[in-house]
Amino acid sequence: MTHSPGYRVLDKDLGRIGHAEVAQMHAFRPVWRLGLLVLALVGGLLVAMAVSGAAPGVLAIGAGLVVAAWLGMAIGANDVANSLGPAVGAGAIGLLPGLALVALAGVAGAVLAGGAVSARLAAGIVQLAPVAGDPRAPLVMVAALVAAAIWITMATGIGLPVSTSHSIVGGIAGAGAVAFGLSAVAWGTLAMIASVWVATPVVSGGLAGALLILLRIKVVKAPDRAAAALRWLPPLVGLMVGLFSAYVLLLVNRQLGLSVIVGAAVLPALAGHLLTRRAVRRELAAHPRKPGIKPLLRPALLMAVVILGFAHGANDVGNIAGPLSVILSGQGLSAQIGLVPVLVLVCGGLAIATGTLLFGRRLVHMVGSGITRLNAGRAFCVSLATAVTVLAASGMGLPVSTTHVAVGGVFGVGFAREWLDRRPGSRAEALPADETRRRILVRRSHVVTITAAWLVTLPVTGALGALACMLVLRVAGR
Template sequence: MSERPGFKTLDKDLGRITHAEVAQMHAFRPVWRLGLSMLALVGVLLIFLALSGAAPGVLATGAGLIVAAWLGVAIGSNDVANSLGPAVGAGAIRLLPGLLLVAGAGLLGAFLAGGAVSDRLAGGIIDLAPVSQGIRGPMVMVAALIGAASWITVATGIGLPVSTSHSIVGGIAGAGAVALGVTAVHWTTVLMIASVWMATPLVAGGLAGLLLAFLRAKVVDVPDRGEAALRWLPGMVATMCAAFAVYICVLTFDGSRLILMQPAAAALAGAAGYGVTHRGVLRELQDHPKKPSTKRLLRPALLIAVVIMGFAHGANDVGNIAGPLSVILKGQVPDWQIGLVPSVILIGAGLAIAAGTLLFGRRLVNMVGSGITKLNAGRAFCVSLATAVTVLGASGFGLPVSTTHVAVGGIFGVGFAREYLDRRRGARHDAMPVEETRRRMLVRRSHVVTITAAWLITLPITACLGALACALVLRATGV
């Protein structure tokens, strides 16, 4: 019996994500054990301080660096498959060069675009001005890092996918409420960030669905796919490259230099993207003139999406480390202004994320690759690009978001768009058994429930853990 489309494609893609999440848990075990060791080491430092009367600033710096380094490794190792998986699966790039490319793009994103999110986390969630010259502010951020790291470690151990960005926001709010009072927390900012967490998956889903509709209308579902690809794909990739180059220029230059550099950078990047894609499409048409593969036609586009996705990941997630760490290190260098994260911290945090990508990314992409990278190349491209654009937009406004949750929103958008287009095309299929229809509905609901539960649970739990850690740290240091 043939199957009606219904939500077949969406269920298939979500099923692959389910298998990928299971594989991801196993691949993440070495980092998880490293997290347990990190928490134990921080605990020993706290006990040592309480017994020896060592300077609180030494503890804050040491504990903050330890926890921040582990979080960077965890972020880099855990999210690399989101960026790299589809391109490796499509054969656009090999694993090792891909890891190097993602690590480099992430580091560049951290340095050029990570300041807004980092500044928001350093001084936008709690008011540190009353304690700007003391050690209490750094201790708040140490406690926030400990609370977030504790929850990520526990959640990973029990198999619950949680977001580092959500955890850090909750940890800062909880620790700040204990150390500085509930009124010191900017609750309107916390609510704004939380609303963005709900909105960004919807935005990514809408963008991914529109991209898929465009690809199918102009390239995939036309009689002569090769000619259509030669007409549309090079220009599409050129536009992507030019827009990304303009974005980089806005981050890097200002004034007259920006006016001069923008057109040149856009022209060069657009020409490079057009040339690479045009050559790749011609090669595919020469090798397979009668039936060109969409997967191979989209290889250059997927490769560009890898770079943009890696950049976006570094731009947004570096703030989870650099923001709190800048407040901690300010206790040792008082000239730093709260809320203004120095470039050296952005680079250091970016290096920690890059180290996680290079050290643990190979195993993760290999294991997840059997699930996520088998997404259709066109759908994978739409999801990757929509996720990158959404995350970069959030980063520009200094809003920390979950890359994984945004990507799953893109998968939903692509799935619903495909099924809608199939129904409009009027294809007739036999009805599925009731049991199969119910099973597929449960697959979709399970993802909605998992993401919603992770979002709802993480913020209050990390706030409580951050508050508890702050109370313990302040008691141990006598601050």
């Protein structure tokens, strides 16, 4: 029996995500090998400190900086494809300029919006403020960083995609429990973060699906696609630019009034509207009868690159800056625990940017190929929904997995497209029972994989953090 190609819309997208994960694993090999070297270096450092009897503070700073630098590069290398792949594939921007743009956006996100997540990881998972000045506090963060590095390196080696954010949270909880007791761990905060890990893919899926429905009804399936594109796309991009500008202004100065923020955001919104209108007109002039969706969406995809890169930096920098701020505070080189200096955020952002620039080219090339890439329309919906969801989580100081949020967006656009195909007048055939069963199995396998990734990561990194903390405390004589 031959079935309509529309039956496999979501399955194809999920398959592409699976191919992308495989491609990421292969492209990530240089970072993985560097991770093995870092772990060996930290192990040697621990042995040297134990033999020489050096001060624990030197141990904490040395090991912490080495592991944090590697984690930053790993984050930058692994997440750049989520931001840049769709835009490069659609021809919205070249690979090298795109890498530079994502790197700059990530640093900006780290500096302007990374403080909340960093502070949560520094003092919200384990209650370190009551023990400020205790030499064990920096060692807890060293152990957490080492535990996260071990798990990410192991998981990459066996082909299991895991989240750096999840790994750091588990490592901090396990190490803190060993150093200060189970009562020092904020179990309520851990439960809240875990529930957010479940909720954010659902939220992203809903946003992505709603955006796809809007584009499909108002532009793609409009009787006059050219007129519809000119009517809807420039305002959409202008709104994106305006809201993002208002968000950044609020981060820069929270004392600004609503009228000032709205007024200041009008100019960039207008610029985004006019530039997109010009780009759409250019495409309509070249293809007046039936313009392609990919060229029409190039300005929107380019803006999505900036927003998603900013969101990555805002959320993921906490994995580095949070623990580092505690390590440095133990030596009097940083403010009190829970207050993350701007310089630490800058350094974390630069580490992520370095990974993007050094290792991102190969990954974007592989993930952005025709085999693994979503089409321009669906990629735009997923990218924007992911960025909005991650930025909202960052604003609340909650570390989340960008990749899991993006996969939630893929589910959302897939279900939305199928719903559109089932509407009256869509001329879609009834879905056969065997096809329904097959697709349920396909989707269930992806849900199980995603769920297992974070369910396994938290206890495993908690155990690794506990073991690493016992070793570090013993070496340091604590």
